[in-house]
Each structure stands twice: as structure tokens, then as C-alpha cells.
Amino acid sequence: MANHLETHQAWLTQFYTQRDWYQYSPLIRLNFLSEEVGELSRAIRTIELGRDHPGEAVQSTDTKYDNLKEELADCFDQLLIICSKYQIEPSELSQYSEHKLTERFKNK
Template sequence: MTINDHQQWLVDFYQQRHWYQYSPFVHLNFLTEETGEVARAIRAIEIGRDHPGERQATSAERQANLKEELSDALDQILVISSLYNIDAQDLLAASERKLTHRFENQK
């Protein structure tokens, strides 16, 4: 599956669930929530969690949780970009162009 295929799959899925009609501002709030969950997952991997009532996760479970949270954050970025008619593949190309241009004189 390409990133564009996934973006379209997300749009279809979100439309079926009646989530796509939310404004980009609402999806930005969802992205902020997911970013916090990424931070929590990284914290668990890097320094652990000492929380009574929580079972200590295995290394594999912590890694799987990080993967899940990163994918949730990516999905919100792809939905927001779709709401602005920005092709997902164009996001990747824009990132590469910007970084290449910014650091091209440092070789």
C-alpha cells in the first residue's frame, strides 16, 4: 500500500464513521492528543513508568504501543492534509526538497 492509497483509505473510513466532516481544527486537536500519546509511549520506553495499578509492559509491548501511537499521529496528519486537498506523496516530496535545499551547501 502506498501512502496515497492509505490516505484515501483513511478518508473513506473516516467518512463511513462520520468523522471526516469535522473541521481541520478538530482534527488538529486529535493530532495533539495523539502526539501526547506518542510522548507517553516514548517515555515508557526511555525511562519507564512507575504507576501503581499499571502492569509493567514488556519491551515488545512498549515497542508495539509506540508503533500504534505513531501510526495514529500519522493518520491525523494524512486526514488534515486531505481536508486541504494536499496529496500525501506531495508531503514526502516537500519534506525532501526543503531539507535538501536547506542543507545543500553543507556537503
């Protein structure tokens, strides 16, 4: 799994570089991530609470979940680009998380 993440990160970095999108600083990337998190919030709200917005068509469950996956992927990609900017491999994050949580809650 870690290899797949790093392969995707390398592909994504190349894709962004070819389109002159990689040039943006981590601070600007953070703003892009914030925008994507807002879109993710809307996708989750639509699934959990529905939408009551005039002019919007009712979406099927499949469409709602497809949108959820799209927004999760957009957030994920922004995180991978930020990692790339700081030369952090994605597998380091999962290892860091597991270690931190294990240490924090080992006596609980």
C-alpha cells in the first residue's frame, strides 16, 4: 500500500508540474485544501442530511457517493502535494499516526 501511495504522489507531482500547478507554495496549497474540505463537507452533508436547495435535482445514492469519493480524492491529492513540497513520503504519515496514537493511549 505504501508503495502505491508514493507512486501516486510521484505521478501527481509530475501531473501538477506539467500544468504549472506545482509551483504554488504550501501556504497556497493549504488554501486549496481548505476549499476542498468545504466541498467535502457539502458532499457529506448531502449524504447525511440531504440538500434543500431550490433548483437542485435530487441525486441518487450512487451519485452522492461518487461525489464523496471525488471530494475525498481532491483533499487527499492536496495533502500529497503538500507532502511532496516538504519531501515527506505518505507512508511516513501513517507510521507517525500509529506511533503517536499508540504512545498516547498505551495505558488506557
